[in-house]
Amino acid sequence: MTLRISYSPCPNDTFVFDAWAHGRVPGAPPVEVTFADIDITNQLAERGEGDILKVSYAVLPWVLDEYTLLPCGGALGRGCGPLVLTREPGTDLRGRTVAVPSERSTAYLLFRLWAADQVPGGVGEVVVLPFHEIMPAVRDGRVDAGLVIHEARFTYRSYGLHRLADMGEHWESATGLPIPLGAIIARRSLGTETLELLAESIRASVRMAWDDPEASRPYVREHAQEMDPKVADQHIGLYVNEFTADLGEDGYAAVRGLLTRAAAEGLVPPLRPGALTFG
Numbered sequence: 001m002t003l004r005i006s007y008s009p010c011p012n013d014t015f016v017f018d019a020w021a022h023g024r025v026p027g028a029p030p031v032e033v034t035f036a037d038i039d040i041t042n043q044l045a046e047r048g049e050g051d052i053l054k055v056s057y058a059v060l061p062w063v064l065d066e067y068t069l070l071p072c073g074g075a076l077g078r079g080c081g082p083l084v085l086t087r088e089p090g091t092d093l094r095g096r097t098v099a100v101p102s103e104r105s106t107a108y109l110l111f112r113l114w115a116a117d118q119v120p121g122g123v124g125e126v127v128v129l130p131f132h133e134i135m136p137a138v139r140d141g142r143v144d145a146g147l148v149i150h151e152a153r154f155t156y157r158s159y160g161l162h163r164l165a166d167m168g169e170h171w172e173s174a175t176g177l178p179i180p181l182g183a184i185i186a187r188r189s190l191g192t193e194t195l196e197l198l199a200e201s202i203r204a205s206v207r208m209a210w211d212d213p214e215a216s217r218p219y220v221r222e223h224a225q226e227m228d229p230k231v232a233d234q235h236i237g238l239y240v241n242e243f244t245a246d247l248g249e250d251g252y253a254a255v256r257g258l259l260t261r262a263a264a265e266g267l268v269p270p271l272r273p274g275a276l277t278f279g
Contacts, residue, residue: 007054009223018216028201073184081168082107096144
């Protein structure tokens with residue numbers, strides 16, 4: 001049975017899934033790949049479309065009845081959080097307009113938790129823009145600030161922008177935990193045996209990518225054509241780490257901590273007991 005999998009064209013995802021997507025993982029089920037930005041995959045998950053999806057951890061409270069969180073393949077880490085960028089250093093965001101890539105994203109939850117601590121009275125209007133439009137919008141003065149993710153950490157200076165705050169630094173200083181960004185989920189109805197096989201397949205694909213990074217390079221470049229190869233390598237180095245191979249205790253603690261804090265702020269529904277248990 002061919003399974004439907006959706007993930008982003010970002011270098012970390014193509015690096016992780018290259019071996020599996022190209023049939024090089026022994027015993028792994030065949031997959032039909034769809035590329036989509038995470039805001040789209042979040043929507044697919046909420047509609048119950050797709051067998052395996054890369055989504056934001058922020059969307060889990062809405063989808064965990066139908067999907068289970070896989071213990072590997074996602075993006076967590078340290079020093080890799082979203083940034084708030086402005087045209088002028090030290091901009092006061094009280095009452096200001098901030099562009100974000102999605103209101104159902106981990107970046108947005110981290111931003112709202114940061115703002116609750118650091119922006120007395122709160123920010124002004126929050127507008128949703130496609131990721132690639134945010135830095136130009138800040139640069140051109142159409143918004144006062146922008147929340148950016150992924151490779152923007154390495155490229156924002158080329159837009160003449162300044163880093164106002166690092167959401168990851170705030171999260172790590174407050175919790176001591178890694179930053180939970182993107183999750184891999186799979187349909188519960190696939191059954192325990194298949195779900196365990198999916199986790200094994202992802203781990204094998206990750207290990208193969210680490211053992212032979214050159215094998216994945218054509219796939220990474222094909223789907224990141226406008227990205228400097230050095231930036232793509234930095235992107236992979238930042239977002240593919242030990243938590244990609246296995247969430248572990250710290251990974252699960254980070255996910256629970258994020259969603260518990262977000263629920264306390266009224267940003268997401270509370271998780272039901274056992275919702276994060278694999279299977």
